[in-house]
Each structure stands twice: as structure tokens, then as C-alpha cells.
Amino acid sequence: MVKIEPFEVEQWMDRLETTPGVLNIAETCAASVSVDDLVRMCEDKDAPGPLSLSNKLTYGAIRGSETLRQRVAALYDRASDAEPLPAENVIITQGAIAANFLTFYTLVGPGDHVICVYPTYQQLYSVPESLGAEVSLWKLKRENGYVPDVAELERLVRNNTKLIVINNPNNPMGSTIPSPTLAQIVAFAKQRDITILSDEVYSPLYHSLPAGQDAPPSILAFGYDKTIATGSMSKAFALAGIRTGWIAARDRRIVDAAAAARDYTTISVSQLDDQVASYALSAPVVRPLLARNTALARHNLRLLGAFVDKYPAVCAWVRPTAGTTALVQFCRGGVPVDDAGLVMDVLGKTKVLFMPASPCFGLGKDFKGFVRLGYVCETEVLMEGLEKLGRYIEEYLMVDGGN
Known part of the structure; x- marks a missing residue:
């Protein structure tokens, strides 16, 4: 039997997110948005609707429809001087989680070595390990703003390093x-003929970058053939329910190999999901959809920032610049709390749910007291959640009434 570690963050979510x-x-x-929401957002009221109900529900295009693959490929032209990505260099998958798994399943095995940024989504290091590869963790540091230090790659790289995995x-x-x-x-990897996998599932939600810093392009924009990007409709595009993601690569052979491996699993994606994703990525819809999500992220991050600032003796963080998640440390009397215990106690007393970092991201003592909050939910949910969490802090975490 294949040995694979429990996927902690997913198991915690599965157990707790349906709490009444x-x-x-x-x-x-x-x-999340609905199909009706997408139609309302569409800037071209004469455009065809998202679904053709007369289509026969066959397997459809095995690698994804030409329309969807073209629209995914167009996402990678942003801020890039590289050649436009052909649709043939994209394969549609069941979410980014399937895209990542399929990439690892295709490229790594026993005898290979993988370098992966850490902390990150557990899949990105646990799946290569389950396939027999050795994994070295490229640890992100607070003092560096949780940006990877490229100089550390010299210490981590080996002769058998097959893949460098990043999450941006x-x-x-x-x-x-x-x-x-x-x-x-890219320069480091190219010099050593190492493939780079970039999980870009939260791109392009670069909503709070420092003044003067531009949003980075995809890893595919740097002129290196051995680059792979994965993404999905779930995070930045607010459509997790259609379970649609993709692998995009500069080298067509990588996509062909993934397609050959995928023949043994899911074969193709749902035609209905493909149609909705194609509609969401059409020009009249994708612009207002991303504008809506970017504005929501900026607004809600300001609310979360005000909350952290209100309780400086209890809460600490490095303010996020992108995506939908934040890592916040909770202390009592200057001592980091037990984050798993905190999550369960807060949920029991207030019905507010967030995730503990120590078990869910393997962070251990270096990140004791840290929790992950997702702040790009409906603003009303965030406001009510933070209000109740604030009352909990004042009752249970403040020492001698100080803040």
C-alpha cells in the first residue's frame, strides 16, 4: 500500500466546516458566485449564455474544450514579453488539486529529489514523498517577508533534483x-536543467502589493521551457463548485505526458463545468469578476488589519499582499497559545472557524500559536466573525485587561 500522510488541513475542514x-x-x-451572478456581471448583454443545454453529454474534448484552453492560455499573457501560450499547451483538470497531483504523478518517482517552499499547501510536498521522491523543504522566514531566499537553493539542491515547487x-x-x-x-533552475512547478491557484489576486511593486507574471513568462503553472477557477475566480483547473506548460511534451497519465484516472472533465468556466473566462465576464474579487479582498483585508491592530498584545502577523489567506499568531501574556486548542475553543464558544497552523501546515514549534484565516469571504461574515473573535480575545486572552 502507498504510504501517504493524512492531509491535515482538508481533514480539519471536513470535520468542522459543516458545524451548525x-x-x-x-x-x-x-x-463564491453563482451562474446567475456571472450572467449579471457580463458586460456584453448580447453574448451567448454560459450553458448549451442541447449539447449531448459525451466525454467531450478529452483535454478540455478548445475555447476553455484558449482562455486559460490567455491568462498567461499578463505582464509577459514571452511568446503567447498556445492552447495545446494547456490541459483542463478537476481543480488545481488534480492538476498538481497529475504533474507529480507524471514527473517524479523513486530516486528523484524535490525542493518545495514551506509552509505551503501540504499536497505540494506530501504527494512527491508518497511517490517515493525525497523532499527538501525551502523554509520561508518572517524576516524575509515570507519570500523565498534564492541563496538557500545552493544548500538544498542535489545532483538528482528533479523539481523545484513554488506557490505564488x-x-x-x-x-x-x-x-x-x-x-x-528560473536562472538557478535553468543552469541545472531542473523543472519548476508553480502553483498559481491564487493568481492574479495581487491586491495589496507595496507601492511601486508590480504584480509578478506567471512562471511561464521567463523564457524557460521547463516551467509548469497550475491554476483553477476556485480561489481567484470564486467558482470552486465547478471543480475546474489546469496544467499549463511551456514544453508541449509535459502536457502530452500528463494527458497520457490522466488516461488512467479521470479521462476528461465535465462538459457542463467546462462551459461555465469558459463563460467565466470570456472577456466580458472575467474583467468584472476579477474586479469584484480584488475589491472584496482589499476591503476585507483592511477590516482584518484593523482587527489585528486593535489587539497588538494578542495578535501578530506579516500583512498579506495577495491571495485570500493570512497567517496570524495569537498570544496570551506574551506566550503563544496552543493553536489547535484555540481553534476548537473559539469554535465551541463563538461558532467562528479558522484553521490551526501547527497541525495543518506542519509548522510545529516555529509557528506555535499561528492560525490561518480566509478573509475574502462575504464581508458580513468576516465582520461578524471578527466581532465575536474580538469578544473572545477580551474575555479569554487579555491579561489584566490590557490590549
Whole structure:
């Protein structure tokens, strides 16, 4: 039997997010939209609707419809001087989680070595390990704003390093790897003929970058053939329910290999999901959809920032610059709390849900007291959740009434 570690954050979410009356500020997707919402957003009222109900529901296009693959490919032209990505260099998958799994399943195995940023979504290091690869963790540091230090790659790389895995924007930190750092990573990998996988599921929600810093392009924009980007409709596009993601690669052979491996699993994606995703990524819809989600992220991050600032003796963080998640540390009397215990106690007393970092991201003592909050939910949910969490802090975490 294949040995694979329990996927902690998903198991915690599965157990707790259906708690009756829960105020879920653990959710990592931008507040979800409906198909009706997409139609209302559409800037071209004469455009065809999202679904053709007369289509026969066959397997459809095995790699995804030409329309959807073209529209996904167009996402990678943003801020890029590279050649436009052909639709043939994209394969549609069941969410980014399937895209990542399929990439690892295709590219790594026993005898290979993988370098992965850490902390990040557990899949990105646990799946390569389950496939027999050795994994070295490229640890992100607070003093560096949770941006990876490229100089550390010299210590981590081996002769058998097959893959460098990054996550931009980062989950759970909400940090951004800027363009100059991405260029350094690409140069390092290219010199050694190492493939780069960039999980870009939270792109392009670069909503709160420092003044003067531009949003970075995809890893596909740097002129290196051995680059792979994965993404989905779930996070930045607020459509987790259609379970649609993709693998995009500069080297067509990588996509072909993934397609060959995928023949043994899901074969194709749902035609209905494909149609909705194609509609959402059409020019008259994708612009207002991303504008809505970016504005929501900026507004809600200001609310969360005001909350953290209100309780400086209890809460600490590195303010996110992108994505939908933030990592916040909770202390009592200057001592980090037990984050797993805090999550369960807050949920029991207030119905407010967020995720503990120590078990869910393997962070251990270095990140004791840290929790992940998803702040791009409906604003009303965030406000009520923070109000109740504030009352909990004042009753249970403040020492001698101080703040």
C-alpha cells in the first residue's frame, strides 16, 4: 500500500466546516458566485449564455474544450514579453488539486529529489514523498517577508533534483514572490536543467502589493521551457463548485505526458463545468469578476488589519499582499497559545472557524500559536466573525485587561 500522510488541513475542514451555525473565516476561496451572478456581471448583454443545454453529454474534448484552453492560455499573457501560450499547451483538470497531483504523478518517482517552499499547501510536498521522491523543504522566514531566499537553493539542491515547487501567491502566508526573485529562481533552475512547478491557484489576486511593486507574471513568462503553472477557477475566480483547473506548460511534451497519465484516472472533465468556466473566462465576464474579487479582498483585508491592530498584545502577523489567506499568531501574556486548542475553543464558544497552523501546515514549534484565516469571504461574515473573535480575545486572552 502507498504510504501517504493524512492531509491535515482538508481533514480539519471536513470535520468542522459543516458545524451548525458556523461563521466560516477558514474558507480560502473568494466569496463564491453563482451562474446567475456571472450572467449579471457580463458586460456584453448580447453574448451567448454560459450553458448549451442541447449539447449531448459525451466525454467531450478529452483535454478540455478548445475555447476553455484558449482562455486559460490567455491568462498567461499578463505582464509577459514571452511568446503567447498556445492552447495545446494547456490541459483542463478537476481543480488545481488534480492538476498538481497529475504533474507529480507524471514527473517524479523513486530516486528523484524535490525542493518545495514551506509552509505551503501540504499536497505540494506530501504527494512527491508518497511517490517515493525525497523532499527538501525551502523554509520561508518572517524576516524575509515570507519570500523565498534564492541563496538557500545552493544548500538544498542535489545532483538528482528533479523539481523545484513554488506557490505564488502563497498559502497560508498570503505573500508574493516578486518578479526579480522569480527570475533568480528560473536562472538557478535553468543552469541545472531542473523543472519548476508553480502553483498559481491564487493568481492574479495581487491586491495589496507595496507601492511601486508590480504584480509578478506567471512562471511561464521567463523564457524557460521547463516551467509548469497550475491554476483553477476556485480561489481567484470564486467558482470552486465547478471543480475546474489546469496544467499549463511551456514544453508541449509535459502536457502530452500528463494527458497520457490522466488516461488512467479521470479521462476528461465535465462538459457542463467546462462551459461555465469558459463563460467565466470570456472577456466580458472575467474583467468584472476579477474586479469584484480584488475589491472584496482589499476591503476585507483592511477590516482584518484593523482587527489585528486593535489587539497588538494578542495578535501578530506579516500583512498579506495577495491571495485570500493570512497567517496570524495569537498570544496570551506574551506566550503563544496552543493553536489547535484555540481553534476548537473559539469554535465551541463563538461558532467562528479558522484553521490551526501547527497541525495543518506542519509548522510545529516555529509557528506555535499561528492560525490561518480566509478573509475574502462575504464581508458580513468576516465582520461578524471578527466581532465575536474580538469578544473572545477580551474575555479569554487579555491579561489584566490590557490590549
